[in-house]
Amino acid sequence: MKVVIQRVSKASVTIEGHKVASINKGLLVLLGIVNEDAQEDIDWLSKKIVNLRVFEDENEVMNKSLLDIEGDIIVVSQFTLHAATKKGNRPSYIKAAKPDIAIPLYEAFVKKVETDLGKTVQTGEFGADMKVELLNDGPVTIIIDSKNKI
Structure with a gap:
């Protein structure tokens, strides 16, 4: 699994003109x-995300986690994170799992984050054409791949 994590002041997901997720x-x-x-x-990955110390403490040092600040989270499925771009100019998505494998893993991931965070996780909709809006705070953007733990 690969994730792009963005610290946000606010974020939302809209599908077909309807806002389906929104956080501060x-x-x-x-x-x-x-x-x-x-x-x-x-x-x-769930444990890593909820405990990742990317929020500022009283000394303006990134020393607090999502748990510490009681923040919210939106998880959005993003198969394009596994794009292969080595050859040519058209990305290949052959490494991305097909829906029959990806959907159950996506749903299990959301449930695990909810358990680890102790609150409901908002989501987009798997496979939908989503409009994701965010105000990146910092900006802070971190990429983590569960296959590169060492």
């Missing part, structure tokens, strides 16, 4: 899934 201070997480991903990736 927290994290917007774009999640890409490959066939090899499993529960181990979900568990590791």
Whole structure:
């Protein structure tokens, strides 16, 4: 699993003109899934995200986690994170998991984050044409790949 994590002052997801998710201070997480991903990736990545110290403390040092600030999170499925761009100019998405594998893993990831965070996680809609709006705070943007834990 690969994620792009953005610290946001606010973020929302709109599908066909209807806002389906909206948060204030927290994290917007774009999640890409490959066939090899499993529960181990979900568990590791969820714990890493909710405990990632990217929010400022009283000394303006990034020393607080999403848990510490009681922030919110939106998780959006993003198969394009696994784009292969080595050859040519048209990205290939062959590494991205197909929906029959990706949807259950995406749903399991959201549930795990909810458990680890202790609150409801907002989401986009898997496979939908989504409009994602955000105000990146910092900006702080971090990329994590569960296959590169070491």
